[in-house]
Amino acid sequence: xxxxxxxxxxxxxxxxxxxxxxxxxxxxxxxxxxxxxxxxxxxxxxxxxxxxxxxxxxxxxxxxxxxxxxxxxxxxxxxxxxxxxxxxxxxxxxxxxxxxxxxxxxxxxxxxxxxxxxxxxxxxxxxxxxxxxxxxxxxxx
Amino acid sequence: xxxxxxxxxxxxxxxxxxxxxxxxxxxxxxxxxxxxxxxxxxxxxxxxxxxxxxxxxxxxxxxxxxxxxxxxxxxxxxxxxxxxxxxxxxxxxxxxxxxxxxxxxxxxxxxxxxxxxxxxxxxxxxxxxxxxxxxxxxxxx
Amino acid sequence: xxxxxxxxxxxxxxxxxxxxxxxxxxxxxxxxxxxxxxxxxxxxxxxxxxxxxxxxxxxxxxxxxxxxxxxxxxxxxxxxxxxxxxxxxxxxxxxxxxxxxxxxxxxxxxxxxxxxxxxxxxxxxxxxxxxxxxxxxxxxx
Amino acid sequence: xxxxxxxxxxxxxxxxxxxxxxxxxxxxxxxxxxxxxxxxxxxxxxxxxxxxxxxxxxxxxxxxxxxxxxxxxxxxxxxxxxxxxxxxxxxxxxxxxxxxxxxxxxxxxxxxxxxxxxxxxxxxxxxxxxxxxxxxxxxxx
Numbered sequence: 023x024x025x026x027x028x029x030x031x032x033x034x035x036x037x038x039x040x041x042x043x044x045x046x047x048x049x050x051x052x053x054x055x056x057x058x059x060x061x062x063x064x065x066x067x068x069x070x071x072x073x074x075x076x077x078x079x080x081x082x083x084x085x086x087x088x089x090x091x092x093x094x095x096x097x098x099x100x101x102x103x104x105x106x107x108x109x110x111x112x113x114x115x116x117x118x119x120x121x122x123x124x125x126x127x128x129x130x131x132x133x134x135x136x137x138x139x140x141x142x143x144x145x146x147x148x149x150x151x152x153x154x155x156x157x158x159x160x161x162x163x
Numbered sequence: 164x165x166x167x168x169x170x171x172x173x174x175x176x177x178x179x180x181x182x183x184x185x186x187x188x189x190x191x192x193x194x195x196x197x198x199x200x201x202x203x204x205x206x207x208x209x210x211x212x213x214x215x216x217x218x219x220x221x222x223x224x225x226x227x228x229x230x231x232x233x234x235x236x237x238x239x240x241x242x243x244x245x246x247x248x249x250x251x252x253x254x255x256x257x258x259x260x261x262x263x264x265x266x267x268x269x270x271x272x273x274x275x276x277x278x279x280x281x282x283x284x285x286x287x288x289x290x291x292x293x294x295x296x297x298x299x300x301x302x303x304x
Numbered sequence: 305x306x307x308x309x310x311x312x313x314x315x316x317x318x319x320x321x322x323x324x325x326x327x328x329x330x331x332x333x334x335x336x337x338x339x340x341x342x343x344x345x346x347x348x349x350x351x352x353x354x355x356x357x358x359x360x361x362x363x364x365x366x367x368x369x370x371x372x373x374x375x376x377x378x379x380x381x382x383x384x385x386x387x388x389x390x391x392x393x394x395x396x397x398x399x400x401x402x403x404x405x406x407x408x409x410x411x412x413x414x415x416x417x418x419x420x421x422x423x424x425x426x427x428x429x430x431x432x433x434x435x436x437x438x439x440x441x442x443x444x445x
Numbered sequence: 446x447x448x449x450x451x452x453x454x455x456x457x458x459x460x461x462x463x464x465x466x467x468x469x470x471x472x473x474x475x476x477x478x479x480x481x482x483x484x485x486x487x488x489x490x491x492x493x494x495x496x497x498x499x500x501x502x503x504x505x506x507x508x509x510x511x512x513x514x515x516x517x518x519x520x521x522x523x524x525x526x527x528x529x530x531x532x533x534x535x536x537x538x539x540x541x542x543x544x545x546x547x548x549x550x551x552x553x554x555x556x557x558x559x560x561x562x563x564x565x566x567x568x569x570x571x572x573x574x575x576x577x578x579x580x581x582x583x584x585x586x
Contacts, residue, residue: 042214044222072232073183074303079232079244080225081185087220091213103220104556105528105577107248107389109417109436111410127432128393132555133527133579135391135432137419150409150417152434154391154528154577156556162215245415246387246436248530250558250577252551268573269534273414274386274438276532276573278560291550291558293575295387295436295532297415324496326504354514355465356585361510361526363467366503373496385502389530444497 029163031055031096037163038095045088048081052092058126058136060092066118077114085122086138086151093124093136094155095162101134106153112146119143122151132157170304172196172237178304179236186229189222193233199267199277201233207259218255226263227279227292234265234277235296236303242275247294253287260284263292273298311445313337313378319445320377327370330363334374340408340418342374348400359396367404368420368433375406375418376437377444383416388435394428401425404433414439452586454478454519460586461518468511471504475515481549481559483515489541500537508545509561509574516547516559517578518585524557529576535569542566545574555580 035055039045048070054061064085072078086108094101114120121141128135138151176196180186189211195202205226213219227249235242255261262282269276279292317337321327330352336343346367354360368390376383396402403423410417420433458478462468471493477484487508495501509531517524537543544564551558561574 038214040214041216042219043210043212044219045213047210048221069184069188071184072186072229073179073181074232074241074243075182078183078185078225079228079247080189080221083224083228083247084219084221087224088213091215091220100215102215102254103251105248105250105391106220106224107246107434107530109246109387109409109434110244111412111417113243127391127429130393135393137432147409150419150434152389152391152432246532248389248575250528250550250575252553252558268532268570271534276534278573288550291560291575293530293532293573320496322496323498324501325492325494326501327495329492330503351466351470353466354468354511355461355463356514356523356525357464360465360467360507361514361529362471362503362507365506365510365529366501369502369506370495373502382497384497384536385533387530387532388502388506389528391528392526395525 029098031057034095034098034163035092038092048084050088055092055096057096058093058129059124060089061123062089063119063121066114066116068116071116079110082114082140082149083108085120086140086149089122089124089138090136090153093126094134098162100158100160100162101155104154104156108149108151110149112148114142114148170239172198175236175239175304176233179233189225191229196233196237198237199234199270200265201230202264203230204260204262207255207257209257212257220251223255223281223290224249226261227281227290230263230265230279231277231294234267235275239303241299241301241303242296245295245297249290249292251290253289255283255289311380313339316377316380316445317374320374330366332370337374337378339378340375340411341406342371343405344371345401345403348396348398350398353398361392364396364422364431365390367402368422371404371406371420372418372435375408376416380444382440382442382444383437386436386438390431390433392431394430396424396430452521454480457518457521457586458515461515471507473511478515478519480519481516481552483512483547485512486542486544489537489539491539494539502533505537505563505572506531508543509563512545512547512561513559513576516549517557521585523581523583523585524578527577527579531572531574533572535571537565537571
């Protein structure tokens with residue numbers, strides 16, 4: 023089938039994360055992976071705080087975006103982010119541990135739609151992300 | 164007036180950027196600032212690259228989000244990001260210099276709406292960001 | 305409590321729908337209602353088709369927006385749409401019966417965040433909507 | 446060129462609007478059209494009012510969506526809405542005359558990005574719309 027490959031979602035995710043300098047800087051850890059699904063976490067460090075004393079929106083977005091990329095590419099079908107949005111429902115603070123869980127809403131031939139929920143260590147939702155991707159016709163790894 | 168203060172947009176922007184650890188890590192430089200307006204730039208470093216060899220979406224988002232925050236808070240009226248979206252129209256690469264320009268669409272008492280355009284050193288647009296903020300009733304700095 | 309009132313979610317929903325000329329034109333029927341929740345349906349008529357022969361995006365959006373408004377205002381706390389987005393995953397056609405189900409993600413004092421899923425009569429998802437509202441400090445009805 | 450055809454943007458727009466039952470119901474009039482550009486207007490009627498006594502969000506969205514569709518398809522390259530968002534900055538009322546102006550941000554081979562600004566008869570901005578489309582490889586008309 024055109025949308026799958028012999029390589030497992032886990033193998034793709036590990037390779038993508040391994041090549042991803044920024045996710046490494048963020049300290050992202052892979053918790054779960056599957057077809058169209060991913061769950062990752064990271065801990066907030068001092069370098070990630072903004073001028074208002076809370077976590078920079080770019081850091082929360084980056085976590086969601088990484089979860090989204092892992093879910094999009096889980097079938098080893100190269101997919102790049104196209105349109106994304108994030109709503110922040112609660113501020114995050116230094117040393118918070120944030121978990122992002124990506125779920126597939128639509129898996130089209132050329133496009134995909136995913137939602138990502140970010141929660142903190144008290145299981146409070148801090149952000150909701152929605153992302154669409156465009157699928158290139160080549161392998162992710 | 165309730166939406167302004169004696170402190171200039173420049174003084175607010177410099178203080179917010181000065182307190183912002185993540186914007187410092189990104190290497191953000193302030194180019195221009197005004198009421199409801201900001202223009203900043205950054206250079207892409209190796210740490211900002213993702214698993215597909217291009218700039219991590221979180222980095223581009225963070226640049227736009229910082230420009231947005233500076234424009235939102237330019238009247239020293241504490242404003243936090245609420246709902247934001249970004250559409251990526253062109254991939255960015257290592258050593259690209261990205262400029263983000265934020266413009267105010269709506270300056271409400273409790274809310275604000277801004278667009279941010281990101282361009283690269285060849286003046287090609289790489290992303291369009293739209294953000295709404297919620298205004299708290301206190302000073303930003 | 306400030307966010308509730310003696311009037312039930314059902315009474316609020318019926319009154320809002322009763323006053324809503326455009327929802328009546330659309331032929332919206334209330335299926336379920338609760339605090340922060342609503343489920344409505346409508347049938348696609350000839351007048352709702354666009355120039356490409358499928359349902360006009362504004363009609364699908366309107367259905368989601370009505371479900372969103374009912375969920376937002378379910379505690380009789382007047383709430384108006386602020387930022388909304390919709391991703392279309394499948395085209396809808398003449399005589400399709402579309403169901404919109406709104407769920408509350410965040411119920412803040414001044415703001416709220418909701419998602420709405422639209423499905424057709426074959427239970428295929430046709431759109432995903434995300435909306436934030438701003439809460440005024442008065443009753444909806 | 447693959448993205449153009451012998452038919453003018455005006456001929457495409459007139460044909461799309463002519464086939465569009467819902468835009469006709471809305472009373473949309475074409476003011477201007479060009480490659481990647483459109484400007485249309487409509488007057489608010491009693492049937493378009495929601496349960497809060499203001500224009501239903503679906504009506505404003507529909508106007509923006511129609512302007513977006515005309516701009517997307519202006520080169521007669523069939524394009525369908527994929528991800529759209531709208532932020533409402535001011536309520537509209539009965540008999541308001543709303544104008545929607547669509548501008549092209551990105552014209553890609555498979556995708557496009559457009560913004561639409563809605564203003565009222567007092568030239569006040571009432572909404573900002575952002576939309577991405579997916580281009581099929583066939584003619585719009």
